Amino acid sequence: ESSMVNLMKDRFLFLVQALPAVLCLHAPQPALRSALLRIPRGVVMETASLAVPAAPLTWSESPDETWSYDFDGRSLRVNYIAAGPEQGTPFLLIHGFGASGFHWRRNVNVLAAAGYRVYAIDLIGFGLSSKPVCDYDAIIWREQCAAFLREVGGCGAGRRAILAGNSIGGYAALMTGSKYPELVLGVASLNGAGRFAPTEAEAAAARDREAARAARSAVQVWIDSAVETLVSSLQRAAAYGGLFITKQPVRIKQVLQQVYPVKPEMADDELVESIRFPAEDSIGLAPPGQIPEVFFRIVSRNGRGGSVPLDELLSELEVPLLLLWGELDPWIVSSKGDAIQEIGRA
Template sequence: MNGITANPTLKNQLDQYTWSWKSHQIQYTVMGAGQPLVLIHGFGGCIGHWRNNIPTLAAGGYQVFALDLLGFGASSKPPINYNLKLWQELLYDFWSEHIQKPTIFVGNSIGGLLSLMILVDHPEISRGGILINCAGGLNHRPQELNPPLRFIMGTFTKLVSSPAFGPFIFNQVRQKHRIRNTLKQVYINKEAVTEELVEIIHRPSCDAGAQKVFASILTAPAGPHPSELLPKIKAPLLVIWGENDPWTPISGAKIYQDLADKGGSIQFKPIPNTGHCAHDERPTIVNSLILDWLAQQ
């Protein structure tokens, strides 16, 4: 631990520490004692996105870690090529240095996909996984989009990566009113879209290097699809899904539903009237589902 910092965006302060990884500064927090859990945020997220989960899970008898992935939150934002393998390596090294006990990996969106990757590639460090609206990839694969949208997204990513237009486009995307409007599209419970949440997402976008991180991620490879990873996983899984998620619709959860219906080590828990970030939108429900499932393991 290289120091404790306060995050001014959080009303309920979490002690945050800085860890040096490959000469980059990684922000993380830890609370509680017991079986370790690692919480992994999604695109645009950070430690603060778990502010309504960490204290409850820690009080339930678990040692809860959460970190800002490289390029996000208060972690460094170097001008490098970002991809899922980079973050997977970061998470493995974090576990090796700070935990060193079999761990439950909990992820939302791309954090869920990273959790699956760790369970497949590093089963020796994993006791299980909890996926919350798991992403199908870091980006949409071209074949997953219809031709008009494929053209639009292709043009947009070229413009975002352009030295001439990229900074201007990013500055428009990161405006607080646009962040608020985006959140209201993916949160069905509009009361959860607070000014605190908007600030949690907006603040890191003001850091030097944030625009290049954004451009790099939008042009990065999609990575493995969950359907490639699931057959290789032996550890137990809890899959939580906000049924009204416009980004990863409930139809995308069919592979998990089918496996759960067959029995075995996977449980599937849909949450009605909930969007992409169920842990933040319905924290009381999600915390209860997680604690109940953990008690069974």
């Protein structure tokens, strides 16, 4: 068959399987803007109303199901929720920053009832998964998701999964879909994180800064190194203190209500506890006393949007991409979705 026929079959299959289910997802606004972007074919705009999902999951401090992930010579525990018929199309839900698979509590059973084999995973460093002290480049989550799809989801050899991710989970889903099209049927990104490649002017300014650094005297190199060490220490101290404040239940609820401006009641005590509990040092998910260091590494490594620009990921993407945006999100604004669509039109 021609590549055009295969492309059309992929688009149709993803629409039939993913769109009705994904549109049940909650967002800050009752009407959610959505768009289907198929690289390099362009953009189809859709508008949809959200149904209210029923039968949400309930929070528990005990692990749901666990999978042992071999990472860099270490065996890490990965917590995940599973539901739906095992023969169903795999549907992997990837949470956002600071959250866990439980954040999909109102979606898992709805998708499972629609016939999907649903998995809501806790990324390494979050939820009830292990929290090693390591380099938290988003590649760690890409590789985790790919290994999970193979080993738990049974993907490969023709079996592929739908990936849906929110915030940093949307970025992880896009990275996984771009790198491993043989595992992925399509990607849905809900207010996905990530950065764009620098403009020509920004790239030129960066080159000038690098040239200036290369021309420094030995004394200036020593001074700059001392300053960088001091700044890094101050940033680490700020992150440590920030975590202590941020993980207090009152503060967690305040932050959640910022992203639920239309339905602040969604930030209930159960959701708050699902975020607070995994941030405690006492539950053995990280080396003793190292939760603040893990938090610092995740924030400092990903605070500017990840190591691989969205432009590059989109240029490599061979599977359909569904963009969903809650327009009242105060952090990852809907104009980013518009910019992604412009890349797809180019």
